[in-house]
Amino acid sequence: MIVLPFAGLFAKHEAPGRHVTGTPSHAIAARLKIGSSAASGSKSDGRSDVWSASRIKMLTHRFSVAPMMDWTDRHCRVFHRLLTRHTRLYTEMLTTPAIIHGDRARLLGFDASEHPVALQLGGSDPRDLAEAARIGEGFGYDEINLNVGCPSDRVKDGRFGACLMAEPDLVAAGVAAMKHAVKIPVTVKCRIGIDDQDPEVSLDAIARAVVAAGSNALIVHARKAWLTGLSPKENRDIPPLDYDRVYRLKQAMPDVPIIINGGIGSLAEVKAHLAHVDGVMLGRAAYQEPWRLLPIDADIFGEAPRFATMKDVFEAMMPYIERELARGTRLHAITRHFVGAYHAVPGARAFRRHLAEYGVKAGAGIDVLRDAVALVEERAAQMAA
Numbered sequence: 329m330i331v332l333p334f335a336g337l338f339a340k341h342e343a344p345g346r347h348v349t350g351t352p353s354h355a356i357a358a359r360l361k362i363g364s365s366a367a368s369g370s371k372s373d374g375r376s377d378v379w380s381a382s383r384i385k386m387l388t389h390r391f392s393v394a395p396m397m398d399w400t401d402r403h404c405r406v407f408h409r410l411l412t413r414h415t416r417l418y419t420e421m422l423t424t425p426a427i428i429h430g431d432r433a434r435l436l437g438f439d440a441s442e443h444p445v446a447l448q449l450g451g452s453d454p455r456d457l458a459e460a461a462r463i464g465e466g467f468g469y470d471e472i473n474l475n476v477g478c479p480s481d482r483v484k485d486g487r488f489g490a491c492l493m494a495e496p497d498l499v500a501a502g503v504a505a506m507k508h509a510v511k512i513p514v515t516v517k518c519r520i521g522i523d524d525q526d527p528e529v530s531l532d533a534i535a536r537a538v539v540a541a542g543s544n545a546l547i548v549h550a551r552k553a554w555l556t557g558l559s560p561k562e563n564r565d566i567p568p569l570d571y572d573r574v575y576r577l578k579q580a581m582p583d584v585p586i587i588i589n590g591g592i593g594s595l596a597e598v599k600a601h602l603a604h605v606d607g608v609m610l611g612r613a614a615y616q617e618p619w620r621l622l623p624i625d626a627d628i629f630g631e632a633p634r635f636a637t638m639k640d641v642f643e644a645m646m647p648y649i650e651r652e653l654a655r656g657t658r659l660h661a662i663t664r665h666f667v668g669a670y671h672a673v674p675g676a677r678a679f680r681r682h683l684a685e686y687g688v689k690a691g692a693g694i695d696v697l698r699d700a701v702a703l704v705e706e707r708a709a710q711m712a713a
């Protein structure tokens with residue numbers, strides 16, 4: 329067996345990108361008679377099973393930005409990537425029917441700068457999951473993640489998301505099918521339980537099932553989802569957080585990368601969690617306050633930050649925005665992700681107002697963003713004078 333420098337981040341029996349004959353994932357996939365076409369489609373692409381050290385390093389889950397529907401689209405991810413080189417980014421959840429039958433280029437296309445970027449799937453049918461994962465791998469995603477935590481009605485009706493916490497065997501079958509179909513890591517994002525489940529039982533049950541099926545990591549939103557009576561938004565705040573439950577899972581499964589999520593904001597909090605688990609995933613704090621991402625490369629990954637200031641980030645974003653505008657993308661589709669870019673600096677409000685007023689207009693061009701950034705710079709110069 330090849331010893332890889334970052335192999336500790338993955339389940340003991342399996343290094344990233346390598347399929348070990350006889351693992352439980354293959355056994356389950358064989359039982360399900362997952363078609364060989366899906367598997368051969370991805371495995372005959374000529375890529376080596378042995379990944380370079382730098383590629384493996386990119387796969388770390390030490391810090392990530394959560395999948396968020398309507399928020400973490402590709403424009404947002406390009407912005408986040410300029411803020412931090414090493415943070416793992418996730419797409420919005422895409423359902424398996426959308427991927428299999430929909431406009432793939434529109435749904436799955438992403439900018440080359442976004443790596444490492446994971447595709448999150450919503451679904452429960454193992455064959456569909458395998459097919460969608462294979463398509464995602466073909467598009468170049470670095471990881472496939474399965475959503476077992478989203479409580480929205482639409483998702484519940486489709487038998488996926490958080491309701492799958494009650495069906496660990498079905499989730500495991502889905503993971504096994506995806507592992508069989510792709511070489512890239514497959515991970516699961518779940519809750520600690522749903523409704524009247526006992527989290528001491530439900531989290532262990534889902535974790536053991538998906539790890540046995542080959543999941544390379546587990547991301548745990550450290551609260552239950554209450555599927556009756558709460559809206560999806562309430563389900564992100566009302567069920568109490570239980571970080572200790574996630575820490576105990578890590579103690580029980582020391583070889584499995586465990587990433588904690590839910591209610592985390594500051595760098596100090598991130599560091600405190602990293603003393604207990606392998607990674608931290610930020611959702612709302614990262615999106616609503618993107619300035620929090622600027623120091624992440626230095627403070628979490630120990631590498632020089634890509635850009636020192638938000639102004640530099642926007643400067644670096646300009647060519648991308650110009651390309652997108654030329655393709656017919658509206659400026660607001662991109663600048664809507666910048667609302668919280670500045671924090672506690674003079675001019676932050678003027679920046680937001682300028683984007684809100686002029687960025688939404690039909691035909692708005694890149695000068696709107698330049699002028700908004702200039703407002704912040706002017707205020708800073710006034711303060712310094």
Ligand SMILES: Cc1cc2nc3c(=O)[nH]c(=O)nc-3n(C[C@H](O)[C@H](O)[C@H](O)COP(=O)(O)O)c2cc1C
Pocket residue numbers: 394395396397398399420421448475476477478517549564589590591592609610611612613
């Ligand atoms: C607007 C919004 C959309 C979300 N969409 C998804 C999604 O598509 N898939 C998913 O797994 N979680 C989704 N979530 C949940 C987040 O990934 C995360 O688990 C949750 O917000 C808790 O983390 P936080 O407290 O750091 O925000 C969404 C959250 C928000 C706020």
